Amino acid sequence: MTLRIENLKVGYRHRTVLEGLSPRPVAPATLVGVIGRNGAGKSTLLKTIAGLLPGQGLVHFGDRPLDATQRARTLGYLPQSLPQPSSLLAYETVYSACRAAHGGLDKEQLEQNMESVFSRLGIRELALRRLDQLSGGQRQMIGLAQVLVRQPRLLLLDEPTSALDLHWQLNVLQCVQQFSRELGTLSLVAIHDINLALRFCDELWVLAGGGLLAQGPARDLLTPAVLRTAYGVEARVERCSLGLPMVLCDSAMPAYQP
Numbered sequence: 001m002t003l004r005i006e007n008l009k010v011g012y013r014h015r016t017v018l019e020g021l022s023p024r025p026v027a028p029a030t031l032v033g034v035i036g037r038n039g040a041g042k043s044t045l046l047k048t049i050a051g052l053l054p055g056q057g058l059v060h061f062g063d064r065p066l067d068a069t070q071r072a073r074t075l076g077y078l079p080q081s082l083p084q085p086s087s088l089l090a091y092e093t094v095y096s097a098c099r100a101a102h103g104g105l106d107k108e109q110l111e112q113n114m115e116s117v118f119s120r121l122g123i124r125e126l127a128l129r130r131l132d133q134l135s136g137g138q139r140q141m142i143g144l145a146q147v148l149v150r151q152p153r154l155l156l157l158d159e160p161t162s163a164l165d166l167h168w169q170l171n172v173l174q175c176v177q178q179f180s181r182e183l184g185t186l187s188l189v190a191i192h193d194i195n196l197a198l199r200f201c202d203e204l205w206v207l208a209g210g211g212l213l214a215q216g217p218a219r220d221l222l223t224p225a226v227l228r229t230a231y232g233v234e235a236r237v238e239r240c241s242l243g244l245p246m247v248l249c250d251s252a253m254p255a256y257q258p
Helices: 042-049 068-074 090-101 106-120 136-149 166-183 196-202 224-229
Strands: 003-012 014-021 031-035 057-059 075-078 156-160 186-190 203-208 210-219 233-239 245-252
Touching: 003 042, 003 068, 003 106, 014 042, 031 042, 031 166, 031 196, 042 057, 042 156, 042 186, 068 075, 075 136, 090 106, 090 136, 106 136, 106 166, 136 156, 156 166, 166 186, 166 196, 166 245, 196 245, 210 224, 224 233
Parallel strands: 031 186, 031 203, 075 156, 156 186
Antiparallel strands: 003 014, 003 057, 203 210, 233 245
16 A cells, blocks of 8 residues: 655644655555654654654545554554563563554464564564563564564554664664565654665655655665755765665764754
């Protein structure tokens, strides 16, 4: 199903964060990286699509508005906050979260989904460990498993690699990329690491100045001018030995105000 957003206005109380947001519709099986400086509205946008913040404008998924019923059936959302330490086993945490959000999934199918997700994420050894015995990065992986095991059609991930080392950053984004392509899931990932976004995302949304500065194919979109406007840096895009694009920052602009 296609995601269509038109003239979206979002914010907190009397402070508008994004206004007039109308990106081009996004097709299924697309991994979109939502990038921009701190405070640009990445988390706010995902929370609004997830129904956690009110917004004005149109958000359609498929041929109908994205309402509470459709969100419960089709949407998976991972916030920045980590699952809290508790005496629950990681397996129990994922199982109970999925049953609560997706009551129509039978036990056998749920257990198959869990086995697949734990294996793909490389966290099978964590399944029978208590959450209060896990590191922050490990709990972040369990939080991602809670979302993926439901096999949502629309996936919203807010900084899913923030607590992870290099190995797990690559592992998570590879898994999300495969998940999106194999199941036809449309995924929006708010991410700070531009080079990870360039490597794994099909498309980028660059937020700046209270709106959408740029949208397009990840490997073509970023230019020195876009990076200057979005981040206040003098930067360039080069190619590594594998032919992959990389952003190299040369300096911060002195007059830049975050």
